[in-house]
Amino acid sequence: MALAYPPFKSCPCGSGRSYGHCCGPLHAGAPAPTPEALMRSRYAAYALGNAAYVLDTWHPDTRPASVDLRDGTRYLGLRVRRAAGDRVEFAAQLRLPDGERYTLREDSVFVQVDGRWLYLDGRAPAGADTGADAGADSGPA
Numbered sequence: 001m002a003l004a005y006p007p008f009k010s011c012p013c014g015s016g017r018s019y020g021h022c023c024g025p026l027h028a029g030a031p032a033p034t035p036e037a038l039m040r041s042r043y044a045a046y047a048l049g050n051a052a053y054v055l056d057t058w059h060p061d062t063r064p065a066s067v068d069l070r071d072g073t074r075y076l077g078l079r080v081r082r083a084a085g086d087r088v089e090f091a092a093q094l095r096l097p098d099g100e101r102y103t104l105r106e107d108s109v110f111v112q113v114d115g116r117w118l119y120l121d122g123r124a125p126a127g128a129d130t131g132a133d134a135g136a137d138s139g140p141a
């Protein structure tokens with residue numbers, strides 16, 4: 001079962017809204033209205049260690065058998081750079097288990113199945129190189 005996270009606290013996805021008015025309802029089973037909302041809720045699920053939600057919102061064709069969210073990675077912030085159609089481009093600030101900071105950039109593709117958005121796959125966005133990003137912000141934490 002997912003960890004309880006106080007609904008009045010600011011949402012881990014960095015939207016600035018409270019968890020109870022942002023990703024909380026999605027984690028409780030409400031369908032995501034848009035690919036961006038799903039992407040944010042998946043990031044929040046990673047941050048909260050909610051592996052079940054990560055897997056539930058993954059398209060069956062590309063879903064891994066399991067995900068390990070207890071490897072010590074910390075999720076420091078999310079920035080959605082562009083959301084259009086079925087695509088969301090984002091940058092996530094991570095701190096890896098060895099303490100190193102890393103910026104994950106991805107251009108994610110989502111598909112709607114039976115009225116619910118699912119994550120299909122992602123790739124590095126055009127023009128992105130390595131994770132080093134001196135000017136990155138970490139969003140409200």
Ligand SMILES: [Zn+2]
Binds near residue numbers: 015
């Ligand atoms: Zn959120």
